[in-house]
Amino acid sequence: xxxxxxxxxxxxxxxxxxxxxxxxxxxxxxxxxxxxxxxxxxxxxxxxxxxxxxxxxxxxxxxxxxxxxxxxxxxxxxxxxxxxxxxxxxxxxxxxxxxxxxxxxxxxxxxxxxxxxxxxxxxxxxxxxxxxxxxxxxxxxxxxxxxxxxxxxxxxxxxxxxxxxxxxxxxxxxxxxxxxxxxxxxxxxxxxxxxxxxxxxxxxxxxxxxxxxxxxxxxxxxxxxxxxxxxxxxxxxxxxxxxxxxxxxxxxxxxxxxxxxxxxxxxxxxxxxxxxxxxxxxxxxxxxxxxxxxxxxxxxxxxxxxxxxxxxxxxxxxxxxxxxxxxxxxxxxxxxxxxxxxxxxxxxxxxxxxxxxxxxxxxxxxxxxxxxxxxxxxxxxxxxxxxxxxxxxxxxxxxxxxxxxxxxxxxxxxxxxxxxxxxxxxxxxxxxxxxxxxxxxx
Ligand code: CA
Numbered sequence: 001x002x003x004x005x006x007x008x009x010x011x012x013x014x015x016x017x018x019x020x021x022x023x024x025x026x027x028x029x030x031x032x033x034x035x036x037x038x039x040x041x042x043x044x045x046x047x048x049x050x051x052x053x054x055x056x057x058x059x060x061x062x063x064x065x066x067x068x069x070x071x072x073x074x075x076x077x078x079x080x081x082x083x084x085x086x087x088x089x090x091x092x093x094x095x096x097x098x099x100x101x102x103x104x105x106x107x108x109x110x111x112x113x114x115x116x117x118x119x120x121x122x123x124x125x126x127x128x129x130x131x132x133x134x135x136x137x138x139x140x141x142x143x144x145x146x147x148x149x150x151x152x153x154x155x156x157x158x159x160x161x162x163x164x165x166x167x168x169x170x171x172x173x174x175x176x177x178x179x180x181x182x183x184x185x186x187x188x189x190x191x192x193x194x195x196x197x198x199x200x201x202x203x204x205x206x207x208x209x210x211x212x213x214x215x216x217x218x219x220x221x222x223x224x225x226x227x228x229x230x231x232x233x234x235x236x237x238x239x240x241x242x243x244x245x246x247x248x249x250x251x252x253x254x255x256x257x258x259x260x261x262x263x264x265x266x267x268x269x270x271x272x273x274x275x276x277x278x279x280x281x282x283x284x285x286x287x288x289x290x291x292x293x294x295x296x297x298x299x300x301x302x303x304x305x306x307x308x309x310x311x312x313x314x315x316x317x318x319x320x321x322x323x324x325x326x327x328x329x330x331x332x333x334x335x336x337x338x339x340x341x342x343x344x345x346x347x348x349x350x351x352x353x354x355x356x357x358x359x360x361x362x363x364x365x366x367x368x369x370x371x372x373x374x375x376x377x378x379x380x381x382x383x384x385x386x387x388x389x390x391x392x393x394x395x396x397x398x399x400x401x402x403x404x405x406x407x408x409x410x411x412x413x414x415x416x417x418x419x420x421x422x423x424x425x426x427x428x429x430x431x432x433x434x435x436x437x438x439x440x441x442x
Contacts, residue, residue: 002365004299053325072144135442182439183439185373186401186439193436194246196225205263206226206413207214207265207427208225212268212321213418218270218290221418225250238252254270254285254287255282257291259276259293260276261276261277266320272285273317300333301316310365311380320369321357322417323419325344325346330342339361340357341391350404355396364377366414370437372393373392374390374393377412379412380411381412382410385404387403412427412429413429414426422434422439
């Protein structure tokens with residue numbers, strides 16, 4: 001038997017295919033032999049590689065299944081994680097809703113701005129063609145501007161030369177202090193100096209101001225600006241100083257509780273004084289407390305296009321500040337369109353006293369008060385305009401003047417005197433400018 005096995009082994013060993021003989025004790029004192037021969041093809045023999053691949057494929061499928069079920073499995077396995085995920089989902093839903101609402105609001109505002117811009121572009125008259133007011137604010141009341149009256153008054157204003165000997169006291173820019181009243185009559189207006197420039201249509205006209213008697217925390221350097229283009233003017237820009245103002249970097253934007261109309265506002269003793277929209281009501285807005293602290297109606301005052309300056313723009317009620325206090329320039333039916341000048345109590349806005357002049361309000365471009373004397377400007381658009389009339393409240397008399405006044409950008413929408421700076425602040429077609437002045441004692 002052993003010989004037969006060896007013969008078989010020898011025969012197999014002589015073949016090309018390798019064979020492996022194994023011997024082992026079967027545990028019962030017997031020796032078992034086994035050998036393995038590679039077979040090129042044997043259908044009955046199970047394929048080891050195939051089984052392994054099948055097993056690997058099954059594992060991969062299981063792994064894939066586990067991966068695909070991982071979130072669900074985690075949620076199922078951790079109630080706390082489940083709660084967090086639900087809360088996060090709720091927050092995302094809330095954010096989504098809020099962003100949708102903001103998107104809708106921005107879309108609405110964009111459309112509104114586009115309409116306003118289109119309206120301004122379509123309605124803006126060529127420079128010098130007349131008041132912009134009607135174009136901006138729809139038909140409303142027709143302008144009562146009468147250019148013939150302007151010519152008449154300008155022709156009537158006789159040239160008045162001021163001898164050098166009368167220039168007794170001149171105070172250059174920024175040197176006039178409260179202790180130096182330096183009062184006198186206006187004899188000279190210098191060239192405009194640009195302090196700021198608007199970069200959008202909203203700043204074509206407006207009003208810029210400094211408080212001649214500031215109240216802390218504000219200072220003489222604090223500068224204020226309102227762009228008055230549009231129908232709902234409520235933004236008051238506050239700048240720390242001239243540099244921030246010129247750069248257009250406000251320190252704060254106040255939102256006024258009432259809409260403001262036109263370019264007649266002033267800042268005085270810590271308050272913004274302004275005319276409320278479509279109203280003869282004046283308001284005092286406390287700059288520190290950020291609230292309206294006084295309101296008063298100007299009896300009989302025309303407003304919203306009844307008695308504007310020649311520029312238009314609803315400049316019916318114009319506030320002014322001088323060395324002596326707070327004033328309001330307007331007109332009434334009783335005065336038949338002539339300028340009425342009233343002194344106001346800055347606390348209560350009560351009228352303390354009024355003067356009726358013989359200067360037609362609609363025939364002049366703007367007005368301001370220096371040392372109790374009202375001065376008017378002949379034109380808002382002629383490059384070489386003049387300060388053409390004065391009215392002295394001390395004597396109750398007016399007289400023609402011809403002090404050169406330069407409209408450099410030919411669209412003068414606001415002029416105010418600042419007694420502390422001793423300058424005229426003005427807004428001339430996107431430009432915030434100031435003119436030095438000289439006063440002379442009579
Ligand atoms: Ca004015």
